[in-house]
Amino acid sequence: IRMTQSPSSFPASTGDRVTITCRASQGISSYLAWYQQKPGKAPNLLIYAASTLQSGVPSRFSGSGSGTDFTLTISCLQSEDFATYYCQQYSSYPLTFGGGTKVEIK
């Protein structure tokens, strides 16, 4: 299953509302996760089951969608949110990731 994210990069400012899109090449129900990764660090799970916030993740992060189209929204971008975000499907093996969206300072 191919996962396609858009955009690949997103210039934004602190306080902005940011929406990242992820599309699956076939239906995956709600078997989708979102990760945040900062340079030199491992990915960090933000959301699973398309819309369930992982414990400890701030409520400004939210996810939606099912089937083939999904979104990750950051409601009010904070300085610590500048990072690369990846979606991942876990509907079937092989597990696959999107190409990533880098949220960078405008």
Place this chain on the structure above:
Amino acid sequence: EVQLVESGGGLVKPGGSLRLSCGASGFTFSSYSMNWVRQTPGRGLEWVSAISSNSGYIFYADSVKGRFTISRDNAKNSLYLQMNSLRAEDTAVYYCARDRTATHACDIWGQGTMVTVSS
């Protein structure tokens, strides 16, 4: 503290072998499925292999099938990846990662270990 720590990375020649290890602590390792995921600057994140809690199911990415072998020792709280017939395109940071309960999302990741395949 829940933690995963990888080791065993390094520089190896094409065609060579390497064995990665991942030590787990702070949780009941034997209750969780585990994964290896790798990352390169050019190809982003790539899932490599998964193993269930009791080693009853094992999956591999097509890119490593027949060359890599995943295994675990629940008595030692350890996960392994035996990598044979290594190629330049296997060069990456390798992470071990835990499946979140009842999902195949990865909720705990190690810090990663670098594998470089070069002559």
